[in-house]
Amino acid sequence: MSMRRTTIKDVAEAAGVGVATVSRVLSGGSASPETRERVLTVAAQLDYRPSALGRNLRQQRSGGIGLLLPDITDTFYGRLADGVLACARSAGEPVILGATGDDEEREGELIGMLVEQGVDRVIAVPSGEGEIWAPTLRAGLTTVFAHRSAGGRDEVPSVLADDRAGVRTAIDYLTGLGHRRIAYLGGPGQSQRLTAFRQALGPLVDEELIVLARGTRDSAYAAAAGLFQHRPDLTAVLAGGNLLGEAAVLAARELDVRVPRDLSLIMFDDVPWAELCSPPLTVIAQPARDIGYRAAELVLRAGGRRPRGVLLPTELIVRGSCGPRGSSRSPR
Amino acid sequence: MSMRRTTIKDVAEAAGVGVATVSRVLSGGSASPETRERVLTVAAQLDYRPSALGRNLRQQRSGGIGLLLPDITDTFYGRLADGVLACARSAGEPVILGATGDDEEREGELIGMLVEQGVDRVIAVPSGEGEIWAPTLRAGLTTVFAHRSAGGRDEVPSVLADDRAGVRTAIDYLTGLGHRRIAYLGGPGQSQRLTAFRQALGPLVDEELIVLARGTRDSAYAAAAGLFQHRPDLTAVLAGGNLLGEAAVLAARELDVRVPRDLSLIMFDDVPWAELCSPPLTVIAQPARDIGYRAAELVLRAGGRRPRGVLLPTELIVRGSCGPRGSSRSPR
DNA sequence: ACCCGATGTGGATACGTTTTCATGCATCTC
DNA sequence: GAGATGCATGAAAACGTATCCACATCGGGT
Numbered sequence: 140m141s142m143r144r145t146t147i148k149d150v151a152e153a154a155g156v157g158v159a160t161v162s163r164v165l166s167g168g169s170a171s172p173e174t175r176e177r178v179l180t181v182a183a184q185l186d187y188r189p190s191a192l193g194r195n196l197r198q199q200r201s202g203g204i205g206l207l208l209p210d211i212t213d214t215f216y217g218r219l220a221d222g223v224l225a226c227a228r229s230a231g232e233p234v235i236l237g238a239t240g241d242d243e244e245r246e247g248e249l250i251g252m253l254v255e256q257g258v259d260r261v262i263a264v265p266s267g268e269g270e271i272w273a274p275t276l277r278a279g280l281t282t283v284f285a286h287r288s289a290g291g292r293d294e295v296p297s298v299l300a301d302d303r304a305g306v307r308t309a310i311d312y313l314t315g316l317g318h319r320r321i322a323y324l325g326g327p328g329q330s331q332r333l334t335a336f337r338q339a340l341g342p343l344v345d346e347e348l349i350v351l352a353r354g355t356r357d358s359a360y361a362a363a364a365g366l367f368q369h370r371p372d373l374t375a376v377l378a379g380g381n382l383l384g385e386a387a388v389l390a391a392r393e394l395d396v397r398v399p400r401d402l403s404l405i406m407f408d409d410v411p412w413a414e415l416c417s418p419p420l421t422v423i424a425q426p427a428r429d430i431g432y433r434a435a436e437l438v439l440r441a442g443g444r445r446p447r448g449v450l451l452p453t454e455l456i457v458r459g460s461c462g463p464r465g466s467s468r469s470p471r
Numbered sequence: 472m473s474m475r476r477t478t479i480k481d482v483a484e485a486a487g488v489g490v491a492t493v494s495r496v497l498s499g500g501s502a503s504p505e506t507r508e509r510v511l512t513v514a515a516q517l518d519y520r521p522s523a524l525g526r527n528l529r530q531q532r533s534g535g536i537g538l539l540l541p542d543i544t545d546t547f548y549g550r551l552a553d554g555v556l557a558c559a560r561s562a563g564e565p566v567i568l569g570a571t572g573d574d575e576e577r578e579g580e581l582i583g584m585l586v587e588q589g590v591d592r593v594i595a596v597p598s599g600e601g602e603i604w605a606p607t608l609r610a611g612l613t614t615v616f617a618h619r620s621a622g623g624r625d626e627v628p629s630v631l632a633d634d635r636a637g638v639r640t641a642i643d644y645l646t647g648l649g650h651r652r653i654a655y656l657g658g659p660g661q662s663q664r665l666t667a668f669r670q671a672l673g674p675l676v677d678e679e680l681i682v683l684a685r686g687t688r689d690s691a692y693a694a695a696a697g698l699f700q701h702r703p704d705l706t707a708v709l710a711g712g713n714l715l716g717e718a719a720v721l722a723a724r725e726l727d728v729r730v731p732r733d734l735s736l737i738m739f740d741d742v743p744w745a746e747l748c749s750p751p752l753t754v755i756a757q758p759a760r761d762i763g764y765r766a767a768e769l770v771l772r773a774g775g776r777r778p779r780g781v782l783l784p785t786e787l788i789v790r791g792s793c794g795p796r797g798s799s800r801s802p803r
Numbered sequence: 804a805c806c807c808g809a810t811g812t813g814g815a816t817a818c819g820t821t822t823t824c825a826t827g828c829a830t831c832t833c
Numbered sequence: 834g835a836g837a838t839g840c841a842t843g844a845a846a847a848c849g850t851a852t853c854c855a856c857a858t859c860g861g862g863t
């Protein structure tokens with residue numbers, strides 16, 4: 140009833156050769172044409188599939204590539220994951236997914252699990268400053284950071300969107316419309332964007348208009364609502380992520396702040412619903428899928444090389460959520 | 472420089488026992504209290520982590536669980552995946568993710584890859600009627616279907632949302648508002664919902680008002696736009712998924728069909744942006760995360776048992792996209 | 804006092820693969 | 834023609850673990 144999987148031994152026997160030869164033929168090693176032919180036909184005939192288990196044990200690594208994301212529910216990371224999957228599939232490599240929830244401890248546990256599984260190639264959106272990565276990195280784990288680079292760990296190549304340029308064009312656009320009091324709604328692990336914001340705004344920057352939220356919807360909403368209530372004089376907001384943008388739209392509606400008349404809104408990340416909003420949201424589009432794909436490429440063809448990171452362009456997509464500075468909302 | 476991982480042998484040596492004993496202690500087998508103690512402390516001291524590679528090869532299976540989804544970009548599947556991840560993490564099991572794109576061939580390839588990896592437990596949203604699953608199923612793969620059940624394969628337990636009830640309440644709601652010409656926008660692999668729609672509508676059903684799209688945004692938009700243009704007399708639409716709903720909103724806006732005045736719209740699946748739409752979308756919420764979690768539970772504690780499937784409740788969330796039947800749009 | 808069962812233990816084996824090494828054979832070089 | 838060189842090949846080892854089996858020890862029952 141339950142028959143054993145056909146192994147390399149069966150193939151060798153059926154083909155009348157040694158197992159070594161079969162292994163060589165299937166791994167692209169050298170073999171005489173007739174032997175190769177025979178082995179291949181026999182293997183096909185027996186529907187032989189090499190067991191990854193045996194191979195992994197032998198070469199002390201499980202081919203797969205690990206993917207650690209803060210939240211697979213976020214469409215941005217969904218698209219990123221999709222890119223990774225696409226590239227991995229074309230390479231025939233399995234992808235092991237883990238959700239860190241932007242929590243360093245959980246991230247550490249997941250890394251441990253990956254190592255235990257013999258995974259030696261990881262793509263990650265690092266949660267903290269990357270201290271957790273130090274020991275594993277030293278142990279020889281091929282790592283590529285995506286979307287965020289971890290502070291100190293600049294030995295890890297990273298695939299990033301050009302946040303600096305994105306923020307700059309957004310700010311230029313807003314100041315060009317006459318805005319001066321511009322707020323920034325930030326999420327976790329985006330120091331890059333935050334400094335770019337400060338830099339782009341220059342002397343106009345108002346530290347009180349910079350609000351950071353944690354990764355959850357509630358936290359984002361609280362941050363947005365608090366900001367709007369506390370500073371009715373602001374006329375424009377840059378949301379550093381689709382979650383923040385969603386919160387901003389929601390809070391604005393709740394507090395009767397009209398967009399774009401009372402408030403101009405730009406959101407990082409172009410999501411499908413940005414067009415469905417009313418008004419449609421002006422966004423800074425990030426090539427999420429490409430980020431994932433490129434990261435996978437990097438981690439796959441890193442043959443001991445330590446490739447330089449990649450910076451992908453962003454694009455300002457102007458829709459309807461920004462307008463010229465009108466009369467700022469009247470303080471109550 | 473590069474030192475070998477500590478193996479079970481090292482632990483055995485350091486503890487002065489045999490490898491078998493160490494293995495037993497760590498696997499919860501029987502051992503004398505003092506031996507157990509000693510082994511555990513030594514193991515902790517050496518920071519020993521059992522290699523999944525060796526274990527997998529030995530017991531001819533790689534603990535992990537496979538997860539096959541049509542599209543990880545879709546927030547519904549994102550939430551589903553999140554549920555699976557949550558459950559798997561609490562069990563310490565890795566999750567191997569694959570995106571089928573609702574394509575049977577790709578699904579087959581992915582199954583093959585999983586089997587090759589030694590994965591023997593799979594959660595899948597099956598693409599077709601499930602014929603591809605027959606051989607693998609017979610080979611002893613523990614499988615649970617999520618969100619969809621495959622036609623013939625009723626030997627596979629499945630975790631589903633109660634589509635029938637969801638469709639019924641939606642239709643009841645719409646007919647209660649006076650609607651008679653109700654259209655259905657369907658996606659791939661949802662025969663369940665479609666038949667429920669026909670059944671709930673009874674004699675009112677108009678086959679011309681049933682439109683099926685493929686899984687892509689373009690296809691969904693084309694279906695919606697085509698439907699609206701072709702049949703200006705319809706007054707309500709049930710979209711069988713968030714992608715279809717998105718397309719419907721977009722097409723309606725493009726064609727100057729006002730919601731809910733000209734057209735009432737109900738969408739399957741409650742997504743965050745449903746509230747951001749104007750008007751906010753009335754939806755049939757599905758417990759996507761629970762579906763994933765329950766499926767993972769099923770597939771994890773299936774100790775040879777073949778558990779019965781699970782049916783999870785849906786909920787009609789009334790927002791602002793449905794209204795009483797007004798004057799239908801005037802045919803031009 | 805003897806036997807028997809229960810219990811704890813360690814040696815040995817097997818899992819399927821890749822890779823090293825030695826062997827045999829054919830071809831080339833001087 | 835003898836030695837050197839190259840190539841195809843198979844036997845064997847190794848990867849780290851779980852489990853089978855044999856053995857020893859101990860306690861209790863007859």
